[in-house]
Amino acid sequence: MEWGWGEALKNNQMKDIKDINQKYIDLYTKNKDILHSNSSEFVNQIREKAFGAFQTLGIPTKSNEEYKYTDLSNTFSKDYTNYLNKKCENLNIESIFKCDVINLDADVFYLSKGWYQNTEKIKTYNNGVIIGSLKAVSEKYPDIFNKHYSKYADCTKDGLVALNTSLAQDGLFIYVPKNVKAEKPIQLINLLLDNNDEFSNVRNLFIIEDNAKVDIIFCNDSLTENTFLTNSVTEIFVGENAHLNYHKVQNDHNKSSNISSTFIHQSANSNVESVTISLIGGLIRNNLTVVLDGKGANNNTYGISLADKKQHMDNYSFIHHKEAHCDSAQLFKNILDDSATGAFNGKVLVDRNAQKTNALQSNKNILLANNAKMNTKPQLIIYADDVKCSHGATVGQLDESAMFYMRARGIGKKEAKMLLMYAFAFEIIGKIKVEELRNNIEDLVIRRLNGELGLCKNCSQRVIN
Amino acid sequence: MLKIKNLKASINNKEILKGINLEVKPGEVHAIMGPNGSGKSTLAAVLAGNEVFEVTEGEITYLGEDLLNLSVEKRASKGIFLGFQYPIEIPGVSMVNFMKSAVNEQRKTRGEEPLTASAFLKLMREKKEIVELEAKLTNRSVNEGFSGGEKKKNEIFQMAMLEPKLAILDETDSGLDIDALRIVANGINKLKTKDNATIVITHYQRLLDYIVPDFVHILYNGRIVKTAGKELALELEEKGYDWIKSQID
Amino acid sequence: MKENEDKILDEVTNSDYKYGFVTDVDNDDIGKGLNEDVVRIISSKKNEPEWLLDYRLKAFRHWKEMEFKNWAHLDIPEINYQDIIYYSAPKPTKVLDSMDDVDPELRKTFEKLGIPLDEQKMLSGVAVDAVIDSVSVKTTFKENLAERGIIFCSFSEAVRDYPDLVKKYLGSVVPYTDNFFAALNSAVFSDGSFCYIPKGVRSPMELSTYFRINAANTGQFERTLIVADDDSFVSYLEGCTAPQRDENQLHAAIVEIIVNKGAEVKYSTVQNWYPGNKEGLGGIFNFVTKRGIIGESGKLSWSQVETGSAITWKYPSCILKGDNAIAEFYSVAVTNNYQQADTGTKMIHIGKNTSSTIISKGISAGKSDNSYRGLVKVLKGAENARNFSQCDSLLLGDKCGAHTYPYIEVDNNTAVVEHEATTSKIGEDQIFYCNQRGIPTEEAIGLIVNGYAKDVLSKLPMEFAVEAQKLLQISLEGSVG
Known part of the structure; x- marks a missing residue:
């Protein structure tokens, strides 16, 4: 048994990881011209820098404390059939696919x-909201x-962010200007419907300006x-006193790996609630970085x-x-069956002046x-004294006495057993702010707990076909 | 005993006390009443020496000394006792240890010998009876896991232990049911002598059914706006605080 | 109030380290530096058998290939291992064997430390093995213990007199490959304590090792080996101090504990190595590997009060191997000025129905950093394993840091593991409440800190608890800012 705290890689693992990085x-080197021809000068400069960082960082290994359990x-x-697509547009998804979350008007x-x-x-709204292709927006609204692109997702810390920033070409862009409340929830659906094995990079940028409010749903x-x-990689800037309800639903399958890094940068008095529901996926790794960069910012993550x-x-x-008078709360839960493994790695850092x-x-x-x-590692790193911080972690089974009762x-x-599991899950599902989505997720979770495929009807039909 | 002259105090630059004048003599019981936010608790805190509040003007003499120059614990050892509206919980520190430190520190400042362990425990036993404090409570940590009523009883028990000259009881009646109120009030009455004085701060008249004040002051918006005998409390109960407001505004 | 508190803080942090004196005795040292010859010299100075020299050499060769990895929340300056004296012993006035002839200077040293070596003067309840620099100078009450079959002696004597026992257990819990400092210790360890409690015997007194670093430029590398045979019981105490010096000194020890079926070992430490001065100059670098392995229905309990050392790197751990084994870890770690501590435990559940408890109370003041690092690992076969962990941090002042790094790895679905942690400061309202009852601020902080640490202090043997409480008071009183 390895007794140290850090995980050391064995020689053959080191070689493997070197090959993978290469x-x-x-x-990147082979496709540099294609990548560059597709993007603005500004994006390409960042691309180059990110590639430099990736060469140093590589794909994170288990010897990296942050990736110890994955x-x-x-x-x-x-080996994937495709690693980079030159273009992949106009699949006419709008007409062939409809998300069937009942009554969800998004x-x-x-x-x-x-x-x-x-x-x-690029779709522009009367109230100034702009939503569209990241690539198109980078050209039309530089x-x-x-001002925001690659400002929050630090390429120099995580090889996966560096890789994404080197290779990503498109994604969704959302801009909600000052004092605007987006009328409908904005739903982003990332669909994988190829008959080839695919590696892809998705890049999103959401800008919620001061006093704005929006609900965003991101389905995979x-x-x-x-x-x-x-x-x-999704970067989200939240202006002063702005409100964001962010939902992420992951509905992939056993052969999919979904690595998703979200960076939320919050200004003073802003409010973010985020709920991540991971229903199916061979490998799911969610990285969430929240920076509370203004007094009175509040973040709840579930x-x-x-x-x-x-x-x-x-x-x-x-x-x-980073600043005083901010509140944050995190609650993550796992229900693990069969040979599934779960991990939680949470870190709260309180700066010296964040009293x-x-x-x-x-x-x-x-x-x-x-x-x-289950492996869990909840950490507190605290440099300010006038704080109230606490954490807890439990691993166990369903309450036997409640079962008996x-x-x-x-x-x-x-x-x-179902009732108890559902009660356990509902503490999180209940946090979903968009009612129609919540009802639908409740359904999905019940189906999932029953051992069925937790997919919405339209999605599951596609899979069966 | 206590003389307050034109006392002004503020917190975070917001003025709460706007010129308080009050004189308390030995043997007297003063009741200070007033609506929420009038400055009652601030006055109590300033008398005890809580440095969250800044005294911007005025003076307080206590037994001929300038009270404002004394630290919190000095004031305590000179006989000022504050019954807290919300008694503080101190996990892990037993009531016995806490009280022993308090009693002996105060004795030390007064140049007296510390009490022996047995004398101290005897004193505890005697004083517990005054407020019918359950024996088991003194074995617990200070105020931790106490009910609201137990916390208030505990305040009076500590007052009995420390035998103050001037007791300031801040909303000692709030949150008490009628039985607990009677016990607490009886405790306070038992501790009264011709040499000590009590300032009772309360929102309601009902405590004054048990503790009969010599003077009733009405504090409103940082000032004492009316002073009279015990009948004022009854009048206030009947007419409500709006009556005062209408007289002032 | 603030000013007043700063003043108290100042007084407290300026207060002298009580144990900072140096004893003037002649030392027999072998000079600075480390290589295979040094390992051989140490072994030959101790007249060791061949197998032990082999063990040392294997460890040394392994250590040479190792690289120190700093995964802890510690800022560790580079240590020049060639600049350390690996063997230093006070020159005996006569032959080491005649225990009554301890150098009067050394006798005085231990008296000054409150550890009289005269059995008549001692509390009858404690037997002491006194270790200064690299060697054990005196073990008391040996004969009384021997009557019950208890072996309590210096490590060197154990190698000489009980080679089979030592050979059987040495490195069985902490192999020399374990970590960088364990390998170093295994190569150059000089002395330490050995203790064997035979089947069914309850030790009639508490056994204690008192470690003292005296000579300059030396490292201290001692080894403690405790074997509690079936159904036996022993309570073991460990204390440590060192002179005040401006340079850092290295202490890398190993403690191995074997708890057999139905046995119970209680191991308590008050660690008060010189912490450095208030500017962060000097102090001991304390890198210690402590671990026990627990057999069926056995129990191992670690209690530690860590107030000293410039750097503390220490994780007294338990391997719960037998079914129904019980393990406990109680810790109070205090850091002040520029001290750094990264300490905690590992609980490895292997047997069925095993249970472990972790209570850790960190207190940081000054400009110090204090981290709890703990692992609870439930292996596949550990049916019905239970763990409860409570790890609290208390901050005094706004220049220090308090950190919590728990690792929980559960590979069995019948396990129940709970971890709780809080970080808080001493509330101004708590101090005000005490002040109002006439308790001065420094007294109030002492009360509150001792209250905070009570769950752990109450686990220490009586006389230790009193010492620990005083230490807490000295290290901290009034350091709220």
């Missing part, structure tokens, strides 16, 4: 492998775009049974992962309190089967 370095070498060493935008799919490249769906690896088979779901969160911070961090996990496994009242064992 593969992605070559990928082995990425498998998914990155696989503005819907589609991505496939990171490429923007709606026919209207002022807004250049894999509709064909191919092997997918998605490496996405997540639940339901994993079975050999799925692996890892939530990493880093909440950085009067309230920070809560909680991770609760249920292991349903004997081969399920219910069964004594005539509720069957299976039903009782």
Whole structure:
């Protein structure tokens, strides 16, 4: 048994990871001209810098404390049919696919492998809201775009962010100007519907200016049974006193790997609630970085992962309190069945001057089967004294006495188990602010807990076809 | 005993006390009443020496000394006791240790010998009876896990232990049911002598059914706007604080 | 109030380290530097058997290939291992064997430290093995203990008198490959304590090792090996101090504990190595590997009060190997000025129905950094394993840091693991409440800190608890800012 705290790589692992890194370095070098011809000078400059960083950082290994519990070498060493698509537009998704979240009245935008799919490249609204292709916006609105792009997702810290910034070509851009309340929720659906194995990079940028308010839903769906690896980066700027409700739903399949890094930069008195629902995925790794960069900012982050088979779901969160009087709360849960593994790696950092911070961090996990496994590492790093910070983590089973109590009242064992699991999950689902989405997720989770495929009807039909 | 002259105090540059005048003599009971936010608790805190509040003007003499120059614990050892509206919980510190430190520190400042362990425990036993404080409470950490009523009883128990010259009881009646109120009030009455004085701060008249004040002051918007005998409390109960407001505004 | 508190803080942090004196005795040292010859010299000076020299050499060769990895929340200056004296012993006035002839200077040293070596003068409840620099100078009450079959002696004597026992257990819990400092210690360790409690015997007194670094430029590398045979019981105490010097000194020790079926070992430490001065100059670098392995229905309990050292790197751990094994870890770690501590535990659940408890109280003041790092690992076969961890941090002042790094790895679905942690400061309202009752601020802080640490202090043996409380008071009183 390895006794040190850091995980050391063995020699053969070191070689493997070197080969993998070389593969992605070559990928960039060989396609540099295509990538550059597709983007603005500004983006290409950042691209070059990011590539430089990737050469140093590489794909994170288990010897990296932040990735201690997730082995990425498998998914990155696989051979994909396509690594970079020159263009992948106008798949006509709008007409062939309709998200069937009942009664959800949202503005819907589609991505496939990171490429923007709606026919209207940039949609502008009367109230000044701009939504559209990241690539198109970078050319048409360079002022807004250049001010924020790559400002929050630091390429020099994480090899995956560096890789995405080197390779990403498109994604969704949302701009909500000052004092504007977006009328409808904005729904982004990233669909994987290829009959090839695909590696793709998705890049999103959402700018919510001062006093603005918006609900955003980001769905990830894999509709064909191919092997997918998605490496996405989403940057979100939240202005003073702005409000964002952010929802992420992950509905992939056992052969998909979904690595998703979200960077939320919050100004004074801003308010962000984010809920991540991970329903299915062979490998899911969510990285969430929140910087509370103004007094009175408030962040609540919730997540639940339901994993079975050999799925692996890892939530990493880093909440950085840079200013005083900010509050943050994190609650992440896992229900793990079969041979699934779950991980939580949460970090709260309170800077010296971030006095009067309230920070809560909680991770609760249920292991349903004997081969399920959970690793958790909730951390507090605190440099200010006038703070209230606490964290907790539990790993256990469903409450036996509650089970007994219910069964004594005539509720069957299976039903009782369902009720308890559902109650466990509902603490998170209840946080979803968009009612129609919440109802739908409730449905999905119940189906998922029953062992069914937790897909919406339209999505599941595609899979069955 | 206590003379307050034109006392002004503020917190975060917001003026709360806007010129208080008050004189308390030995043996007297003063009631200070007033609506929420009038400055009652601030006055209590300033008398005890809480440095969150800044005294911007005025003077306080206590037993002929300038009170404002004394630290919190000096004031305590000179006989000023504040019954807290919200008694503070101190996890891990037992009531016995806490009280022993308080009693002996105060004795030390007065140049007296510390009490022996047995004398101290005997004193505890005696004083507990005054407020019918359950024995088990003194074995727990200070105020931790106490009910609202137990916390208030505990304040009076500490007052009994420390035998102050001037007790300032800040909303000691709030949150008490009628039985607990009677016990607490009886405790306060038992501790009264011709040499000590009590300032009772309260929002309601009902406490004054048990503790009969010599003077009732009405504090409104940082000033004492009316002073009279105990009948004022009854009048106030009947007519409500709007009556005062209408007289002032 | 602020000014007043600063004043108190000042007084406290200026207060002298009580144990900072140097004893003037002749030392037999071998000069600075480390190579295979040095390892051989140490071994030959101790007249060691061949197998032990081999063990040392293997460890040394392994250490040479190792690289120190700093994964802790510690700023560790580069250590020049060639600039350290690896063996230093006070020159005995006579032959080391005659225990009654301890150098009067050394006798005085231990008296000054409150550890009289005369059995008549001692509390009858404690047997002491006194270790100065690299060697054990005196073990008391040996004969009384021997009557019950308890072996309590210096490590060197154990190698000479009980080679089979030492050979069987040395490195069985902490192999020399374990980590960088364990490898170093295994190569150059000079002395330490050995203790064996036979089957069914309860030690009638507490056994204690008192470690003292005296000579300059030396490292201290001692080893403690405790074997508690079936159904036995022992309570073991460890204390440490060092002179005040401007240069840092290295202390890299190993403690191995074997708890057999049904046995119980209670191991308590008050670590008060010289912490450096208030500018952060000097102090001991304390890199210690402590670990125990627990057999069926055995129990191992670590209690530690860590107030000293410039750097503390220490994770007393438990391997719960047998079914129904119980492990406990209680810790109070205090850092002030420029001290750094990264300390915690590892609980490895292997057996069924094993349970572990972790209570850690960190207190940071001054410009110090204090981290809790802990691992709870439940292996696949550890049915019904239970762990409860509570790790609190208290901050005094706004220039220090308090950090919590728990790792929880659960590979069995019948396990229940709970971890809780809070970080808070001493509330101004708490101090005000105490002040109002007439308790001065420094007294109030002492009360509150001791209250905060009570869960751990109450686990220490009586006389240790009193010492620990005083230490807490000295290290901290009034350091709220």
